[in-house]
Amino acid sequence: MGSILGRKVNFPEVLEDFADETTAHGIPFVIQKPxxxxxxxxxxxxxxxxxxxCVEAxxxxxxFYxxxxxxxxxxxxxxxxxxxxxxxxxxxRRTRLEKDEKWKQIIERDDFWKVTGAGDDYGWFWDDDFSVSSTGDSIKEESAFRIKREISEYYGDSSYYYYYDSNYPEWINEPELPENLGPDNILSITRYLIPxxxxxxKFGHxxxxxxxxxxxxxRPCNHSHFDVSQNKQYGNCFTFNSSGIAGGKISKVGEKFGLHLTLFIENPEYVGLLTEESGVRMAIHPRNSFPFPEDIGISLAPGFVTSIGLxxxxxKRLPFPHGECTDGKGFDHVQGENYIYSVISCQKKCFLNNLNKSCGCVDDIYKDFQNTAQCSHNNSKCQQFVQRRFxxxxxECHCPVPCHEFIYNTKISSAVWPSEMYQYHLHNELNVTDNDNIDVNLWKDIAVTxxxxxxxxxxxxELNYQLVEQIKTYSLATMLSAFGGLLGLFLGFSLITVFEVFVLVVNIVEIAVMKLLDEGTIYRVM
Known part of the structure; x- marks a missing residue:
């Protein structure tokens, strides 16, 4: 549309000029047909x-999303x-606990059960003198009243009420305990035994x-290539850091390559009341991720060689607006300053945050809560309620999946190990001496070994790996091309036509404004 300044124009004239000059199809016929x-x-x-x-657009x-x-x-x-x-x-370890005033009671009860095979009175465990920790004054009164109300609504029974009193900073009701605590009820004790x-x-392996x-x-490696972490269920855990050996890269496939370990579990050191299984728990997880062997681990039995093929x-996932993944930034997860984000890490941190907020304590030993009180049997009902809600x-735990992650599919096989003939060579291969802190007699009998x-x-x-990637159906460029195709197909519009419509709208608005101001004379600006 040409720019003719100084000429009077009105609304019909603007439409006529637009119909004469526009590149759109169809609109001129609506205006100019007689x-x-x-x-x-x-x-x-x-x-x-x-x-x-509009429908197709x-x-x-x-x-596009x-x-x-x-x-x-x-x-x-x-x-x-x-x-x-x-x-x-x-x-x-049993021999270490026997020398500690607090923990030696566990050994005494463990030995009693082993000798008698009968039930025992475990009331000693619930005494305040033995409790590992107490919630203390860290429980906030408002949280207590809120939980009291929620539990009452959940159970519909006033017998589940418990309350907080500033003069007595403990949860009032004691937990209901079985009369006899033996192997079948081992979790009744171990759930509160968090060292x-x-x-x-000091006491762990x-x-x-x-x-x-x-x-x-x-290539040979040793215990110095392992980083220590601590787990409430398994104690001291050790993560193999392969980066110091050829950059941690594997360029050959097969059982001869990879990580080979011979592990000594010190079976005589086991405490029956603390441990149901015998062997090793192993977790295979992405580099720089926090280990959760209790959730994603593999159990390895003693007396076997276990081969794990990976x-x-x-x-690779797409973030908003196409997907709902995250790079982990802004999400709270276990030891987030040192480890990469994962869903399970986020969920555990969320649970512990809620437990701390509601009960004033936590039931784990992560570094994030090193200054928080450990939960004890005194607030067991509060813990159980939060766990049930979780x-x-x-x-309210929002833990989206990570945008980029690695997982490892495993194929597991096993065989009895060591063989009876190999037993004779094992003693020398492991360099066991009489001065070792391991009982040498353990290596002389195949059954004990x-x-x-x-x-x-x-x-x-295999070195080839599977890549699962979410890909946008349309990129921005293809989206604009498709949108332009729809405009051209159904309306005969192009980018220039869009600008022409914009100019028409500007002129119409100008006419309307000038009429409202009652200026009398109206001039076109474009």
């Missing part, structure tokens, strides 16, 4: 085309070896005792 029926026919055609355009916009999943087999010459965390099922990090360091032999990718899967998705040794081999079955 009869009303002709104008109506072209208006109906234009309106129908516009409605179809809406479908196109919804498709969608994605499809592409599965690809990626050829690689080497892959990064994952982190491997090992834990002894027994969290603290401190200092106690695990050590890396140099557990890891008797180690090799990675054909196949790597890399997953299991029923009643807590098999109760104490675990052998494991972790390797890649």
């Amino acid at each position: 009869t009303i029926p002709q104008k109506l026919i072209w208006f109906c055609v234009l309106a129908t085309s516009f409605v179809i355009f 809406s479908n196109l916009m919804s498709t 969608s994605y499809h999943t592409n599965v690809e087999l990626v050829t690689s010459e080497s892959v990064q070896f994952p982190d491997v965390t090992i834990c002894n099922f027994n969290k603290m 401190t990090k200092e106690e695990l360091t 050590q890396a140099e005792d557990l890891i008797r032999k180690c090799s990675f990718n054909g 196949r790597q899967v890399e997953i 299991h029923n998705n009643g807590l 098999r109760k104490n040794l675990v052998r494991v081999k972790i390797y890649f079955e």
